[in-house]
Amino acid sequence: MLRFILSALIALTLSLPAAAQDAGIKDTISRQIEAFQADDFDQAFGFASPSLQSMFRTPDNFRQMVTQGYPMVWRPAQIEYLDQRTEDGTVFQKVLITDQKGGVHVLDYRMLQTEDGWKINGVTLLDSSAVAV
Template identity: 55%
Template sequence: TIDSQFEAFKADDFDTAFGYATPQLRFLFQSPQNFERMVTQGYPMVHRPAEVRYLELREVAGNLWQKVQITDAKGFMHLLDYKMEETEEGWRIGAVQILGNPGVTA
C-alpha cells in the first residue's frame, strides 16, 4: 500500500494516491487537491523520494505502525511512521508521523 502510494506520488497521480488513505483521512481532506497540497507542503520527502527503506513493522496499542526511512533528493534522511489500517478496501494509510529531525546520509 505504501509503495503503491509512493508510485502514485512519483507520477503526480494524486487521485490514486488519495485512494490509499483510509476513509477517515479522505473525509478529513475532502479532495485529492487538498491532499496534494498537504503532501507537497508538509511531506515533500514522500512526494519525490530518492530512496525508500522499510524498517520495522510494530504493533502499538493494537495498531500497526510501519517505520519507513526516506532519503530525499538533497540526500537528507527522514524517518516516518505509517499507521496501517485494514479496511473493506484493503490495507490503507491512516496516519503519517515524521519522527525526529532529518539527517544527511553518509
C-alpha cells in the same frame, strides 16, 4: 524427526499471516509513493483511510498537504522499510526515506485494515538524527 517436521510446519503456518500483513502494508505504502511520483493524486488519495479522506475531502487538498508538508514522500530518492510494530491493535510501519538532496527522514505510517485492504491512516515524521546512512 516427526516432531521437528510438525514444529517447523506450525512455525511456518503461524508466520504466514504476519508475512502477508507485512507485504500488504509495504505494497500499500509503495503504491502510494509511486502514485505521488507520477503526480497521480487521485490514485494516491485512494490509499488513504476513510478518515483521512474525510478530513482532506479532495485529492487536490491532499496534494497540497503532501507537496508542502511531506516533500520527501512526494519525491523520494530512496526508500527503506524499517521495523513494523503493533500498539494497542494498531499497526505501524517505520520507513526511512532519503530525499533528493540526501536528507534522511524517518516516518511512522499508521495503518488501518479495511475491507479493501490496508490503508494509510496517518504519517508521523520522527526524529532521524540517530539514524546512520
